[in-house]
Amino acid sequence: MTIRLAVDAMGGDIGIDVVIPAANLFIENNDQDVRLTFFGDASKISQKLLLYPKLTPFSDVVHTDDVIANDMKPSSAVRHGRKSSMALAIESVAHDLNHAVISAGNTGAYMALSKIYLKTFTGIDRPAIPARMPSASGQVLVLDVGANVDCTPALLSQFAKMGNVYAQYILGVKNPKVGLLNIGSEEQKGDAILQDAYALIKTLPLNFVGFVEGDDIARGDVDVVVTDGFTGNVVLKTIEGTAKLFSTMLKNSLKKSWRGPISYMIGKPAFDYVRKVADPRLYNGAVFLGLRKIAVKSHGGTDIVGFANALKVSVDMVQKKLPYHIEQTLS
Amino acid sequence: MTIRLAVDAMGGDIGIDVVIPAANLFIENNDQDVRLTFFGDASKISQKLLLYPKLTPFSDVVHTDDVIANDMKPSSAVRHGRKSSMALAIESVAHDLNHAVISAGNTGAYMALSKIYLKTFTGIDRPAIPARMPSASGQVLVLDVGANVDCTPALLSQFAKMGNVYAQYILGVKNPKVGLLNIGSEEQKGDAILQDAYALIKTLPLNFVGFVEGDDIARGDVDVVVTDGFTGNVVLKTIEGTAKLFSTMLKNSLKKSWRGPISYMIGKPAFDYVRKVADPRLYNGAVFLGLRKIAVKSHGGTDIVGFANALKVSVDMVQKKLPYHIEQTLS
Numbered sequence: 330m331t332i333r334l335a336v337d338a339m340g341g342d343i344g345i346d347v348v349i350p351a352a353n354l355f356i357e358n359n360d361q362d363v364r365l366t367f368f369g370d371a372s373k374i375s376q377k378l379l380l381y382p383k384l385t386p387f388s389d390v391v392h393t394d395d396v397i398a399n400d401m402k403p404s405s406a407v408r409h410g411r412k413s414s415m416a417l418a419i420e421s422v423a424h425d426l427n428h429a430v431i432s433a434g435n436t437g438a439y440m441a442l443s444k445i446y447l448k449t450f451t452g453i454d455r456p457a458i459p460a461r462m463p464s465a466s467g468q469v470l471v472l473d474v475g476a477n478v479d480c481t482p483a484l485l486s487q488f489a490k491m492g493n494v495y496a497q498y499i500l501g502v503k504n505p506k507v508g509l510l511n512i513g514s515e516e517q518k519g520d521a522i523l524q525d526a527y528a529l530i531k532t533l534p535l536n537f538v539g540f541v542e543g544d545d546i547a548r549g550d551v552d553v554v555v556t557d558g559f560t561g562n563v564v565l566k567t568i569e570g571t572a573k574l575f576s577t578m579l580k581n582s583l584k585k586s587w588r589g590p591i592s593y594m595i596g597k598p599a600f601d602y603v604r605k606v607a608d609p610r611l612y613n614g615a616v617f618l619g620l621r622k623i624a625v626k627s628h629g630g631t632d633i634v635g636f637a638n639a640l641k642v643s644v645d646m647v648q649k650k651l652p653y654h655i656e657q658t659l660s
Numbered sequence: 661m662t663i664r665l666a667v668d669a670m671g672g673d674i675g676i677d678v679v680i681p682a683a684n685l686f687i688e689n690n691d692q693d694v695r696l697t698f699f700g701d702a703s704k705i706s707q708k709l710l711l712y713p714k715l716t717p718f719s720d721v722v723h724t725d726d727v728i729a730n731d732m733k734p735s736s737a738v739r740h741g742r743k744s745s746m747a748l749a750i751e752s753v754a755h756d757l758n759h760a761v762i763s764a765g766n767t768g769a770y771m772a773l774s775k776i777y778l779k780t781f782t783g784i785d786r787p788a789i790p791a792r793m794p795s796a797s798g799q800v801l802v803l804d805v806g807a808n809v810d811c812t813p814a815l816l817s818q819f820a821k822m823g824n825v826y827a828q829y830i831l832g833v834k835n836p837k838v839g840l841l842n843i844g845s846e847e848q849k850g851d852a853i854l855q856d857a858y859a860l861i862k863t864l865p866l867n868f869v870g871f872v873e874g875d876d877i878a879r880g881d882v883d884v885v886v887t888d889g890f891t892g893n894v895v896l897k898t899i900e901g902t903a904k905l906f907s908t909m910l911k912n913s914l915k916k917s918w919r920g921p922i923s924y925m926i927g928k929p930a931f932d933y934v935r936k937v938a939d940p941r942l943y944n945g946a947v948f949l950g951l952r953k954i955a956v957k958s959h960g961g962t963d964i965v966g967f968a969n970a971l972k973v974s975v976d977m978v979q980k981k982l983p984y985h986i987e988q989t990l991s
Contacts, residue, residue, distance in 0.1 A: 463905065463909075464905065465905055465908065465909075475843060478843070478851055479851065510894065512806060512809070512889070512890055512893040512894060512897075520809055520810065520890075542893075542894070542897050543893065543894040543895065543896065543897025543898035543899075543900070543901060544897040544898065544900045544901035544904070545897075545901065546898060546901055547898075547901035547902050547904065547905035548901060548904075548905075558843070559843055559851075559891070560890070560891055560894055562843040562873075562874065563841065563843060563873070563874040563891055563894070563895060564874065564894060564895075564898050565874065566843075566873050566874025566875040566876075567874035567875065567877060567878075567895050567898050567899060567902075568874075568898060568902050569874070569875050570874060570875035570876065570877055570878035570879060571878050571898075571899050571902040571903060571906075572902060572906060573875070573878065573879075574794065574795065574796055574878035574879075575903060575906050575907075575934065575938065576906075577796065578794075578796075578933075578934050578937060579910075579930065579931075579934050582929075582930035582931075582933045582934055583927055583930040585929075585930065586929065586930075588926050588927055588928075588929065588930070589927055589930050591926050591927075592923045592924070592926040592927025592930065593923070593927065594923075595919050595922050595923040595926065596914055596919055596920055596922075596923025596924065596927070597919075598913075598916075598917065598919065599910065599913035599914045599916065599917075599919070599920050599923065600910075600913075602909075602913045603906065603909050603910050603913055606909060607906065
């Protein structure tokens, strides 16, 4: 089966200048049967494609006149953005012309349009955005990281179900440990929403380990961390910021004497390994969990390496049939 | 002036076995005129003090029969815990027998009892717990990190005022940059509470830089980050967990080949520097901001180095007259 990806070439802070080279990088490292359809300004896309002769044979272009601006409100995107590169890319997946859509554009608009075209599963009130983060045991999935600022207990329990499926089928974890983020691990802590969510998740057929705290995320004792989109987004960005701080501090500190550069040179493989594990670009590409079809969101400010990774993630989601497994669990 | 500290010797997971050696470590490194009064089981405290002849001349002991358990509810501590080591240590500060109280005990009980004995300033609804964290420019203050899970806009604006004073007088920052934690830096983002808090803080006579995000905390562009106690606590612990993960990863990675240990040996000063900056024990000791007198909370699970640091923080707060400066700002 050819895996067909619908790529919004205009989205994000990045646009064609990043999307096309990223697609080329992706194709260079890809051994799957893949076809990419770029949605956007056809003349600009085609011109750019000329620079990448290896990419061209795997590419189609669909011309669109409109672009969703980064500051457009979701409601406005839904009303006025139906002819945009983003909307038409999503629609192509709704019509089964493509298997997955990828955009680095306006998150709110992308989520709103995806919900309309791709629909949520019965039993899912609102889709969630999950994020993979490094942990002592490999990776941990945190959701939601930004789609739903206010969450009901029911919604949090839906996140738990979907996160459990994601960890099993995408991360390959058997019987994933699912935790609910709180500021104390005692059962009586947290507000009413967290208490009720705890009670709901406890009844689910999954390995619920109860409340976990911020320092448990990286510890490796839990595979899925359930939280509301506000807290999850703060956590995601705090981890990114902390990782960057420590790598910068170590670098600067190593520069302070003659010892540093020598130490770095000798230890380079180890430093490179840690830098790679901590590189947020290699975690770029988050699927909207709970939709009937696959829509992957790339960070708006990512670079070629980051967007190429989002394309890789999309292929992975198609191959591992994430929506199918979620539907099976929900029914 | 002799700085007199009231030390709850029984609190936390740690108790006398950590508190007394920590006090000894503190005295060994201290050049201030300080006197410590330990509250708790007098016979056990005195027995332990025998092991530390350098500490004894600076120490008094007040016997108490009761201890506040770690799982006691604040309401119950207020009703039944008035004769505990914690309560009597706080009361000694209320009666001006000591300048500051330090406890590693039950946070909720400590906060509740401190509010009763030490009182909040007019204009402060509830005290906040601030935390100092490493940042690219030195340190950043985040508040609240756990005292107030639900915050009104008014409370958040009080945190902004107090954090501003803390950054000026304790961290020595001129005209501190104060930010409000959100999941987007655009003015229209966030829920109604954050929107209203934004509007309130904007009217204050301080250097408000608007909304900041999780990755801004470590970046060094902001000195004070205002947030509710739930998010702040998650942030604090996420940073601790991330710092630990990366230091462990680097250590393990360096062990993988012969290169690692050599690289480490040569670069040791740099590694040691970063380890020290990231050591959460050196950030231990958080004052309850908004009380008329000084109460410092130590992490319940800290060690000798951590509790000694909390004692140092307490002396610093007394010397720099934090409550006085907060009162000046509020009036």
